[in-house]
Amino acid sequence: MYKPFAGSFALAAALAFAATASAQSLGIGAGTQGSQNYAVNAGFAEFLSSELGFDVRVQAYGGTGQSMPLIDAGRLDLQLVPSPDMAAAVRGEEPFEGRPLQNLRAAASLSSSAYGFMVRADSGHTKVSDVKGLTITYGYTAQPTLRYQVDGILAAAGLSIDDMKVNNVPSVPNGVDDFISGNADVAFFALQGGKTREADASVGIRWLAVENTPEAEAAMQKFVSTSYIKVVPAGSAPGVEQDTPMMAYDYVLTVGSHVPDETVREILKLVHDNPDKVRKILKTFAEFSPEDMAPQMNGIDYHPAASAYYDEIGLKN
Numbered sequence: 001m002y003k004p005f006a007g008s009f010a011l012a013a014a015l016a017f018a019a020t021a022s023a024q025s026l027g028i029g030a031g032t033q034g035s036q037n038y039a040v041n042a043g044f045a046e047f048l049s050s051e052l053g054f055d056v057r058v059q060a061y062g063g064t065g066q067s068m069p070l071i072d073a074g075r076l077d078l079q080l081v082p083s084p085d086m087a088a089a090v091r092g093e094e095p096f097e098g099r100p101l102q103n104l105r106a107a108a109s110l111s112s113s114a115y116g117f118m119v120r121a122d123s124g125h126t127k128v129s130d131v132k133g134l135t136i137t138y139g140y141t142a143q144p145t146l147r148y149q150v151d152g153i154l155a156a157a158g159l160s161i162d163d164m165k166v167n168n169v170p171s172v173p174n175g176v177d178d179f180i181s182g183n184a185d186v187a188f189f190a191l192q193g194g195k196t197r198e199a200d201a202s203v204g205i206r207w208l209a210v211e212n213t214p215e216a217e218a219a220m221q222k223f224v225s226t227s228y229i230k231v232v233p234a235g236s237a238p239g240v241e242q243d244t245p246m247m248a249y250d251y252v253l254t255v256g257s258h259v260p261d262e263t264v265r266e267i268l269k270l271v272h273d274n275p276d277k278v279r280k281i282l283k284t285f286a287e288f289s290p291e292d293m294a295p296q297m298n299g300i301d302y303h304p305a306a307s308a309y310y311d312e313i314g315l316k317n
Contacts, residue, residue: 026045026048026263027076028041028044028056028057029078031061031063032171034173034193034194035171036192036194039193039194040080044281045058048270052270062143064081068086069101071101071255072103072256074103081252082145082252083251084249087226087297087300090299095145103256104254105254105255105302105306106255106297107253107267107268107302109252109295109297110253110278111286113190113249113284115153115190116128116153116208116247117136117207117208118176118188118208119185119206119208120185120205128157128159128210130208132159133163133164135167135184137169137174137184138150138164138168138188139170140169140171142170143171149223152227155220164186172189172193176196179203191207197238208244209244210229217229227247227249228249229245230248231243231245250295251284253271262305265308269309294310294316
């Protein structure tokens with residue numbers, strides 16, 4: 001007797017297997033859960049999965065100092081990385097001194113992101129220069145490049161870490177925990193990080209302003225060459241009571257040189273052609289502009305497929 005159901009089931013199973021086997025598999029690095037870096041990479045992974053059908057695995061690490069070497073070695077494929085971290089890695093600067101990661105490539109700049117110092121809202125402090133002599137979170141053994149960002153923000157206010165009391169922590173989320181518990185007066189973090197909202201809900205926060213001058217920016221850039229001062233509008237994030245100048249830098253889509261050209265091209269075309277969807281991934285990308293995807297990155301090479309794509313659509317890098 002003819003049994004069509006059995007044959008149909010076998011065909012469907014074969015097609016499902018073939019579809020699964022053909023799906024592009026990608027490993028994406030991310031920061032610790034609760035950090036902005038985890039949120040942006042998890043959101044980007046979901047974007048690639050839902051829009052391109054990629055099989056994407058998000059793997060969390062203590063910081064880019066742990067994940068970027070894995071991209072360099074071909075054990076991970078990509079990650080949205082703060083530009084100072086990538087610059088230090090490819091140039092062989094501390095904490096990568098003597099061991100530059102030569103297989104990292106830039107694919108795109110997705111957005112500008114702000115970082116700074118939070119204090120308790122009832123502290124009365126409004127500027128970085130106000131907190132001289134107070135206890136600040138520092139160390140960041142799992143995220144060593146972040147020490148330079150703290151140093152840069154202090155420098156923009158004419159201060160150094162020697163002017164502060166130090167509360168050493170392994171990571172910035174740990175630092176916010178210590179800030180909430182009262183072990184630190186000042187904590188460094190990303191404006192749009194999940195821990196920012198947690199701290200604001202727990203104790204109430206205010207972000208401190210840096211001086212918005214060319215001299216302050218130049219002092220900051222001695223520590224973080226890819227940084228710049230960005231004025232964050234009042235009310236745009238928890239703890240921003242008025243327009244607040246803060247340190248900012250770009251989030252760079254960082255890929256390994258091993259990632260196939262076609263994969264890089266597919267991702268960039270998706271990002272370029274769908275700016276509204278990119279802006280909805282996370283508030284970090286609210287200002288994303290396709291025209292700014294390919295900035296000059298001194299000392300950082302673009303993936304060949306990225307350069308070819310930008311040439312094709314008339315964007316220069």
